[in-house]
Amino acid sequence: MTRWLALGALVAVALVSAVVLGPAHVALGDLASSEIVRSLRVPRALLALLVGGSLGVAGVSLQALVRNPLADPFLLGLSGGAGLGAVLAIALHVGGPWALPLAAFAGALGAMALVYRLGLVGGAQLDPRVLLLAGVAVGAFSGAITTAIVSLAEAADLRNAFLWLWGGLSGASWDTVLVMLVYIPVPLVVLYAAARPLDLLALGEEPATHLGADVEPLKRRVYVAASLLTAAAVAVSGVIGFVGLIVPHITRLVWGHRHRALLPAAFLGGGALLLFADTAARVAVAPRELPVGIVTALVGVPLFAVLLRRWAGARS
Amino acid sequence: MRGLLVASLLAVACRPPADRPSAALPAHRIVSLAPSSTELLFALGAGDQLVGRTTWCRYPPAALQVPDVGDGLNPNIEAIAARRPDLVVLYRSPLNETAKTQLARLGIPAVTLAQDRLEDIGRAARELGRLTGHEAAGDSIGAALDALLGMPAPAPIARVAFVVWDNPPMVIGGGSYLDQLATLAGGANVFHDLAAASATVSIETIVARNPDVILVLSDSSAPPAYSGRREWRAIRAVREQRFIMLRADLFGRPSPTAPAAVAALRRALEARTK
Amino acid sequence: MSDTAPLVAVHGVTYRYPHSPGDALHDVSLEVRTGEFHAVLGPNGSGKTTLVRVALGLVAPETGTAELAGQPASAWLRRDLARVVGVVTQREDNLFPQQVRETVLLGRYPHLSFWGVERPADRAAVTRALERCDALALSERWIWTLSGGEYQRVRLARALAQEPRLLVLDEPTASLDVRHEMELFELVRGLVDRHGLAVVMITHHVNLAARFADRVLLLENGRTAAQGAPGAVLTRETVERVFAWPVAIEPFDGRPQMIPLRQPKEPT
Numbered sequence: 080m081t082r083w084l085a086l087g088a089l090v091a092v093a094l095v096s097a098v099v100l101g102p103a104h105v106a107l108g109d110l111a112s113s114e115i116v117r118s119l120r121v122p123r124a125l126l127a128l129l130v131g132g133s134l135g136v137a138g139v140s141l142q143a144l145v146r147n148p149l150a151d152p153f154l155l156g157l158s159g160g161a162g163l164g165a166v167l168a169i170a171l172h173v174g175g176p177w178a179l180p181l182a183a184f185a186g187a188l189g190a191m192a193l194v195y196r197l198g199l200v201g202g203a204q205l206d207p208r209v210l211l212l213a214g215v216a217v218g219a220f221s222g223a224i225t226t227a228i229v230s231l232a233e234a235a236d237l238r239n240a241f242l243w244l245w246g247g248l249s250g251a252s253w254d255t256v257l258v259m260l261v262y263i264p265v266p267l268v269v270l271y272a273a274a275r276p277l278d279l280l281a282l283g284e285e286p287a288t289h290l291g292a293d294v295e296p297l298k299r300r301v302y303v304a305a306s307l308l309t310a311a312a313v314a315v316s317g318v319i320g321f322v323g324l325i326v327p328h329i330t331r332l333v334w335g336h337r338h339r340a341l342l343p344a345a346f347l348g349g350g351a352l353l354l355f356a357d358t359a360a361r362v363a364v365a366p367r368e369l370p371v372g373i374v375t376a377l378v379g380v381p382l383f384a385v386l387l388r389r390w391a392g393a394r395s
Numbered sequence: 396m397r398g399l400l401v402a403s404l405l406a407v408a409c410r411p412p413a414d415r416p417s418a419a420l421p422a423h424r425i426v427s428l429a430p431s432s433t434e435l436l437f438a439l440g441a442g443d444q445l446v447g448r449t450t451w452c453r454y455p456p457a458a459l460q461v462p463d464v465g466d467g468l469n470p471n472i473e474a475i476a477a478r479r480p481d482l483v484v485l486y487r488s489p490l491n492e493t494a495k496t497q498l499a500r501l502g503i504p505a506v507t508l509a510q511d512r513l514e515d516i517g518r519a520a521r522e523l524g525r526l527t528g529h530e531a532a533g534d535s536i537g538a539a540l541d542a543l544l545g546m547p548a549p550a551p552i553a554r555v556a557f558v559v560w561d562n563p564p565m566v567i568g569g570g571s572y573l574d575q576l577a578t579l580a581g582g583a584n585v586f587h588d589l590a591a592a593s594a595t596v597s598i599e600t601i602v603a604r605n606p607d608v609i610l611v612l613s614d615s616s617a618p619p620a621y622s623g624r625r626e627w628r629a630i631r632a633v634r635e636q637r638f639i640m641l642r643a644d645l646f647g648r649p650s651p652t653a654p655a656a657v658a659a660l661r662r663a664l665e666a667r668t669k
Numbered sequence: 670m671s672d673t674a675p676l677v678a679v680h681g682v683t684y685r686y687p688h689s690p691g692d693a694l695h696d697v698s699l700e701v702r703t704g705e706f707h708a709v710l711g712p713n714g715s716g717k718t719t720l721v722r723v724a725l726g727l728v729a730p731e732t733g734t735a736e737l738a739g740q741p742a743s744a745w746l747r748r749d750l751a752r753v754v755g756v757v758t759q760r761e762d763n764l765f766p767q768q769v770r771e772t773v774l775l776g777r778y779p780h781l782s783f784w785g786v787e788r789p790a791d792r793a794a795v796t797r798a799l800e801r802c803d804a805l806a807l808s809e810r811w812i813w814t815l816s817g818g819e820y821q822r823v824r825l826a827r828a829l830a831q832e833p834r835l836l837v838l839d840e841p842t843a844s845l846d847v848r849h850e851m852e853l854f855e856l857v858r859g860l861v862d863r864h865g866l867a868v869v870m871i872t873h874h875v876n877l878a879a880r881f882a883d884r885v886l887l888l889e890n891g892r893t894a895a896q897g898a899p900g901a902v903l904t905r906e907t908v909e910r911v912f913a914w915p916v917a918i919e920p921f922d923g924r925p926q927m928i929p930l931r932q933p934k935e936p937t
Contacts, residue, residue: 101597102603103602103603118626243563253625361599367594367596
């Protein structure tokens with residue numbers, strides 16, 4: 080119980096610091112009336128929570144699905160597809176404020192469908208190992224096409240396209256928050272309902288079947304729901320790495336392996352992590368801003384190395 | 396017969412080393428690998444001595460008739476060599492170090508010019524003038540830019556910000572020639588304190604610094620796409636649609652037209668702040 | 670002792686894997702009732718695992734019928750089936766470190782509600798299952814610290830936590846030493862005698878199968894070589910033919926025991 084309280088407190092602190100801190104100085108007394116806070120910081124903080132949470136949950140689910148604790152939601156080629164979609168939109172000068180997110184989302188869905196199709200073996204069965212390989216291949220392929228387009232596009236858009244890919248919550252607004260709030264509950268609920276069968280899947284597909292899990296539909300549901308969450312995250316904020324990889328491990332260290340606890344904990348933990356990372360990105364080199372994907376990598380990689388050693392040590 | 400072969404082989408092997416540009420005759424087959432130098436060469440009257448330009452060299456319009464040899468950064472050496480140049484003008488950047496070496500190995504004279512700020516243009520004008528046999532034109536352009544830069548900066552009549560990209564938001568800082576143009580025109584760049592030529596900032600920083608006008612590099616008069624987005628409207632200048640469009644031909648690169656650019660910007664700022 | 674209706678009723682099934690030149694099973698039948706310990710024997714590739722898959726409805730036979738607890742095997746929903754049959758597969762690759770009690774608790778899945786909340790009754794079932802498998806002392810241990818024999822008992826406990834009427838074990842004693850082998854067979858025999866379970870065990874251990882099982886099915890190339898009481902099935906002629914190796918059959922404790930004879934190769 081205390082673990083949950085601590086996590087809740089962490090999320091609260093993360094939210095508050097994201098609203099109070101920033102490159103522009105806003106006095107505490109003026110927070111409620113400040114335009115910066117109302118229109119920029121609060122929606123951005125909420126978006127960080129929703130995106131970080133989505134990535135955390137997607138990470139837990141996908142690691143269970145591919146039975147590999149080193150899997151990251153972006154390992155399945157979604158980031159490649161999203162990047163390709165976004166870069167195409169920039170290169171073709173597609174207008175409109177929603178052009179970039181929609182194009183990224185469409186690209187991610189395209190990659191998801193392609194990887195899914197490649198992962199199907201023997202008719203209707205999803206083989207997680209093939210899924211992983213297909214994901215890496217599709218990711219590399221879309222990355223290559225993206226690079227080709229970027230190198231042929233107008234010089235000004237070149238650097239900007241890569242900056243977008245590095246991830247950022249600068250596009251946050253109440254509109255984006257609303258879209259996420261409407262969109263993510265369904266995949267989240269689907270994944271939570273799959274919590275128990277995912278525990279079984281950790282034993283292997285055959286044992287899971289014998290224990291009562293309907294493995295094929297389960298894999299499909301989990302793959303699609305986790306991919307949809309990831310696609311939404313990429314669409315609104317680019318590729319923010321390491322959240323989906325690290326958060327599951329940290330939550331497992333504290334909550335164990337029961338997905339009924341892991342999934343909500345990963346949502347809150349992922350949200351808190353991204354909130355702290357985004358606050359750091361905004362404040363660390365003020366007035367300039369770091370891409371948040373770099374902050375999560377800088378924090379995530381050493382953290383991950385430590386976790387890896389503990390995990391490897393525990394297994395031997 | 397064999398003697399002739401050996402003699403010609405020896406002759407090839409004993410070609411003189413790469414010419415230092417300063418020792419060469421006026422160059423008449425020039426490949427220019429930067430939009431600034433291309434424009435400058437035309438301004439010097441050396442346009443018909445150009446045999447190659449980069450894909451991005453679009454000014455003046457006559458430049459489009461010059462053959463395209465690809466990129467200016469990490470250039471295509473083969474494409475350049477195919478034009479049989481006697482001078483290559485490189486943009487000074489660490490990315491072009493290899494190109495310089497490769498060109499030297501091929502015996503093609505190359506000169507590297509800094510082309511980032513207005514003072515670089517004056518210097519480049521004089522050097523290119525010398526190299527192309529148009530010293531007088533080079534000195535004249537150099538003098539005009541010296542005069543421009545030598546004037547005391549006028550008192551600022553407006554606070555400005557250049558916003559060049561929206562996702563992530565990117566602004567022009569003190570290191571850019573655009574900042575120089577703004578200062579000379581009486582516009583105080585609110586991001587002048589950033590040493591870099593451009594930087595990513597949060598929207599809230601732009602809100603806090605509250606520029607009077609937002610300067611946009613664009614040939615169309617339509618307001619930028621982000622001006623309709625809710626989070627951008629927290630910036631007063633966006634809310635009030637206070638944009639000034641800067642034409643690419645005058646403002647797209649540091650150029651000998653700088654005096655005209657400054658004048659145009661000054662007129663636009665005055666109109667806005669009336 | 671036995672109910673009238675068989676738990677497993679497989680009649681005359683034939684099955685061929687896709688792209689396979691021959692039948693994996695041809696006209697094989699098997700009936701298992703409560704309180705019966707059946708052993709399925711045969712050389713590698715003789716169809717033992719295929720038979721179990723047909724019996725559990727995982728694959729549909731081309732001819733013949735397969736029924737489980739009165740219903741066609743393929744008509745069972747996975748969850749419902751898991752309340753009737755507990756399966757211990759040959760191998761398990763448990764990626765995530767768990768404690769014993771947690772892993773046995775997974776066996777309660779078929780009894781949980783939709784949202785998967787565990788109740789005291791579930792925890793009691795886990796304790797009971799651990800007791801029956803003589804693994805209660807291992808409850809708080811982490812599974813990677815268990816020996817092979819201990820881990821097998823834990824897996825068996827998980828299957829028992831399902832509260833099944835039928836246990837299916839696929840080569841449960843492969844790679845176990847003699848003590849753990851004997852312990853496991855005794856355990857299974859005890860479950861049948863004291864708790865009325867039905868058991869189908871695939872095993873390579875002909876001798877232990879002969880000692881502990883009530884009935885034996887000996888498969889040869891997908892066909893039934895012999896079926897019935899151990900004494901009737903394990904005759905020298907049959908065993909020699911099926912396993913293609915000379916043996917002697919000696920009685921022990923009223924059951925036939927197979928002793929392979931030496932056949933050293935002549936140096937060429």
